[in-house]
């Protein structure tokens with residue numbers, strides 16, 4: 001894989017704050033179904049010389065963590081595009097931890113995806129709930145479809161060993177972040193002994209050292225999100241260094257952020273897995289007239305023009321807008337204080 005040009009990166013100046021704020025908009029988009037504890041997704045959108053870009057760390061993230069998301073937004077809005085190796089990206093449907101009887105309805109907006117990722121281990125739910133939901137998802141995609149699960153680190157090693165073996169009845173493509181720590185993932189992976197592949201998500205995107213999971217033999221697959229990893233170029237370098245197959249995924253972005261993910265997926269030398277970039281289907285509203293909705297199990301690789309009317313219609317209130325602008329200012333200072341090569 002071509003290495004990002006270190007000199008070009010190091011010499012890329014940080015755009016001044018005023019340039020980021022000029023034309024910046026904050027939206028609050030309703031979700032169709034509650035997902036990871038939220039039913040509204042807030043995002044700050046900016047316009048760089050390359051087009052619209054997105055800064056949308058989750059509201060509870062601190063500035064140090066959120067600064068990487070800003071580096072990604074700047075990379076996508078201000079840096080020259082990388083060569084695209086494909087024009088469309090196969091995606092999975094993403095199924096929140098809904099009741100089994102609601103699965104078909106919640107999956108409907110995703111259209112005909114051959115792969116579905118099922119959220120499991122939701123607080124307050126049981127393994128029986130997960131078994132029913134995964135069974136219903138398998139029913140929807142049929143025997144030739146692929147079913148993967150995501151526990152967001154909620155299980156202990158013992159719980160995960162029981163749950164993953166039980167859910168394997170429905171033929172799992174992999175289990176994403178079944179436990180919280182790298183050591184736990186490694187232990188579970190040893191115990192499962194190849195019965196089900198392990199993918200690392202939070203252990204990559206929230207780790208001080210995103211490569212530790214690969215060095216520890218804690219996962220078979222890395223889940224890679226452009227925003228938390230500091231952008232497309234940084235994500236490509238990480239994937240190459242990890243030496244593991246990658247699943248490019250979204251952070252529940254608007255179509256603008258999804259287009260960043262699509263451009264990352266398009267730059268990959270090979271794509272072994274369907275990408276978690278179908279999440280526009282989880283949004284009840286988006287910022288583009290032609291959002292990056294999955295169609296025929298794929299999304300297109302294209303830049304997104306935010307629509308003026310939709311930006312107005314879904315504008316966050318004044319207090320939230322000011323909160324995001326302040327956050328942008330603070331994260332910009334964090335980046336300004338870092339050596340350019342670290343951006």
Ligand SMILES: O=C(O)CCC(=O)c1ccccc1C(=O)O
Nearest residue numbers: 094117201249250251252276279
């Ligand atoms: O991977 C997907 O299918 C969609 C993205 C997704 O699940 C997600 C979206 C926002 C925050 C966390 C996660 C996650 O993978 O844990």
Ligand SMILES: [Mg+2]
Nearest residue numbers: 150176177201
């Ligand atoms: Mg995940």
